[in-house]
Amino acid sequence: MAYVPAPGYQPAYNPTLPYRSPIPGGLSVGMSVYIQGTAKENMRRFHVNFAVGQDDEADIAFHFNPRFDGWDKVVFNTKQSGQWGKEEKKKSMPFQRGSHFELVFMVLAEHYKVVVNGNPFYEFGHRLPLQMVTHLQVDGDLELQSINFLGGQPAPAPYPGTDYPMTIPAYPAPGYNPPHMNSLPVMMGPPVFNPPVPYVGALPGGLTVRRTIIVKGYILPTAKNFIINFKVGSSGDIALHINPRIGEGVVRNSFMNGSWGSEERKVSYNPFGPGQFFDLSIRCGTDRFKVFANGQHLFDYNHRFQAFQMVDVVEVKGDITLSYVQI
Template identity: 75%
Template sequence: MAYVPAPGYQPCYHPTLPYNRPIPGGLSIGSSVYIQGEANKHMKRFFVNFVVGQDPEGDIAFHFNPRFDGWDKVVFNSKNGGRWGSEERKKSMPFKKGSHFELVFMVLAEHYKVVVNGDPFYEFGHRLPPQMVTHLQVDGDLELHSINFLGGQPAPNQVPMGYPPHPDPGFYHQHMSSLPTMAGPPIFNPPVPFMGRLEGGLMARRTIIIKGFIPPTGTSFTINFKVSSSGDLALHINPRLGEGAVVRNSYLNNSWGSEERKLCHNPFHPGQFFDLSIRCGKDRFKVFANGEHLFDFSHRLSAFQKVDILEVQGDVTLSYVQI
């Protein structure tokens, strides 16, 4: 089953290094780039470049460069007309060798805002208009788990991810109505317990994105699709780390239904990040983890449109939620 991301959410899973690819739809104010990875145990440095054009030696609107060199620091710069600008430095290292990390670049009106592991780290003022940026480059002593482009739209000649090639480029835009949708803006690092309201209810083709981190000591957490008026749970997802199980169920008319546990793989492990895409279909939920199909859950609540609350509770830190 192909993973087809909703417009405005364009992920790339387990990319190889060096990474040098176009940013879907380009960069604009309000968009974000979200990177999950792991620093090498012997890390010396890595970089993330926001590049103008596909020339490897082209201009760089923003150069982000952590360096472990005895004077651990992060260097920020830009390159315009083939010449580097004045360096900005922060003598603070938010990355740990051998550890997982999440790195978010938010494109705001005056600057790039850099957030590492949920904590604001730096603001780099625009030296080149972000609209000029077309490509993202990443390389160095790290392993990439995922790169997610948030807020951009596919360019007119770009094939939406998950769709096979088609001889008519206009085919994809004639069929955009078949793509999953997202209604609300992204929420970064919300507290847990989390409760988000699904404005308009849970409609077919609506997609919920949940990105998070399971603490090394985590044992269990839950994700509930709830009807506020009755307390019914149309879908209850419960990763149980001690059992190595991901339990799915419903709670209707004050009674739990039959559990479902069968999985081809389990993406939830202590000390690791996860990326869930939960899509509501007409007859079932389709759930993907890190871009791979995880399970389907047939609707037990026929009026699933009454679901108006998303709940997340337990041993989890939320990085990003979009409902």
């Protein structure tokens, strides 16, 4: 089965530069743009533009521009009617040459909030209306690993038998199940950025068919393993135990009635290595879990715990830091 991204979660993996892409549904308050990449060893500068249009001459509502030039700084600006406005600068460089980074732009009512590697960095007040922004542009001395637009509305789909679009909420309410969306996974809440490890998150209403959980993080250079458990809080039973072991493989198992079952280990590849980012998408189906890593199918795990609806806790622990979790 091909990867079916959940509404509100449609990452682009390893995009090429220059990156120019429409923002799904346009920009709106409450959205976040999440970028993972690596600053090149010889980095001089790169930019991220929230652009009004797709061509090179388009106006820019927000220009984010780190510069390594002897006076390391980050420049912020707006281009309107072809003219650059007044620069804002911060003489602080949150990026390191040759190092991975996580860059998040949170779109708030009064400003863009910029967060780098989990640390708030800058707030840039809106000079152009958010509704004018249609595209994201990224270019410069970096390598991109992923770009993701979080919290936006998916494109409206026509309702069967009509020509009228019906907007599907990014986070459908329990019981919201339009007939033509049956195959899509659902997520119930917004992402939590940079939660501490160990992480414990509640699944209100329990685990349901088509529900998708996203776990995105960074494996520490000295890591040996980490664990993700789908757990019944009242009994301690574990419907799915995922245990990537560095240099070994990816162990899966279930813990029921006080005992572990038989391990499953077979995978076609192991995407987990020290000093690397990972992006896991775990989807619950009627008869199995389907797990994707960095957009590629990793493994299926048949339900052993048949009453999987009782699973109400997700826990993550081990030798990692978490970028965000969405359950």
